[in-house]
Amino acid sequence: MELLDKLNWRYATKKMDPAQAVPQDKVDRIVEAARLAPTSSGLQPFEVIVVTNAELRAKVRAVAWNQAQITDGSHLLVFAAWDNYTPERINQMFDYTNQVRGGTNDGWEAYRQKLLASYPGRDAQVNFEHAARQAYIGFGASVIAASFEGVDSTPMEGFDPAAVDDLLGLKARGLRSVTLLPLGYRQAEGDWLVKLEKVRRPRDQFVTELN
Numbered sequence: 001m002e003l004l005d006k007l008n009w010r011y012a013t014k015k016m017d018p019a020q021a022v023p024q025d026k027v028d029r030i031v032e033a034a035r036l037a038p039t040s041s042g043l044q045p046f047e048v049i050v051v052t053n054a055e056l057r058a059k060v061r062a063v064a065w066n067q068a069q070i071t072d073g074s075h076l077l078v079f080a081a082w083d084n085y086t087p088e089r090i091n092q093m094f095d096y097t098n099q100v101r102g103g104t105n106d107g108w109e110a111y112r113q114k115l116l117a118s119y120p121g122r123d124a125q126v127n128f129e130h131a132a133r134q135a136y137i138g139f140g141a142s143v144i145a146a147s148f149e150g151v152d153s154t155p156m157e158g159f160d161p162a163a164v165d166d167l168l169g170l171k172a173r174g175l176r177s178v179t180l181l182p183l184g185y186r187q188a189e190g191d192w193l194v195k196l197e198k199v200r201r202p203r204d205q206f207v208t209e210l211n
């Protein structure tokens with residue numbers, strides 16, 4: 001299947017088959033797609049938490065509009081963004097880059113100083129929102145990767161982030177949950193959406209071509 005066929009195949013699955021688990025190698029590749037996603041300045045200001053624990057997923061479901069995919073799927077990905085940009089976090093990423101690449105250069109170090117002079121001084125909420133936008137890029141990559149793997153998923157914003165942060169102990173780690181992505185396999189019976197046509201605005205209302 002071409003990628004676009006897979007994107008047409010995917011949909012925000014409403015009912016997952018609790019009897020079918022996604023193989024770990026597929027989950028790993030879906031998570032890897034998020035790790036490989038581009039982020040602003042390459043800071044990767046988010047993490048992915050993979051929850052399989054049934055009890056924990058039941059607790060998350062209770063603060064996520066009782067959405068059944070969270071417990072019917074086999075894996076729950078939680079995308080959690082940095083709560084702020086700190087000098088430590090920025091330096092860590094620049095230092096790590098230097099380590100991986102075996103050196104640095106003046107332009108790169110000047111860029112580090114530019115970020116250090118601007119990001120940490122901003123309001124934490126502004127920084128979190130910037131970090132959350134980067135988390136969405138990884139989230140999107142995982143949604144696409146899941147379809148590529150023939151795995152169903154449900155992108156979710158329908159949850160209480162503060163409650164999820166409490167359940168997963170994210171605050172103490174300087175993280176805030178942004179989105180959820182249950183993974184599993186569709187169960188056509190009981191899924192009101194599975195047979196409905198995908199709705200997207202026509203291309204001419206979506207794309208402007210300036211030649």
Ligand SMILES: Cc1cc2nc3c(=O)[nH]c(=O)nc-3n(C[C@H](O)[C@H](O)[C@H](O)COP(=O)(O)O)c2cc1C
Pocket residue numbers: 010011012013014067154155156157158159179198199
């Ligand atoms: C950021 C985001 C949050 C969403 N939150 C939920 C959600 O909490 N529950 C749900 O069932 N669907 C959720 N959706 C699914 C959308 O409603 C769905 O992607 C959209 O209607 C397009 O349909 P399709 O994905 O089936 O093609 C969310 C999608 C995105 C991208």
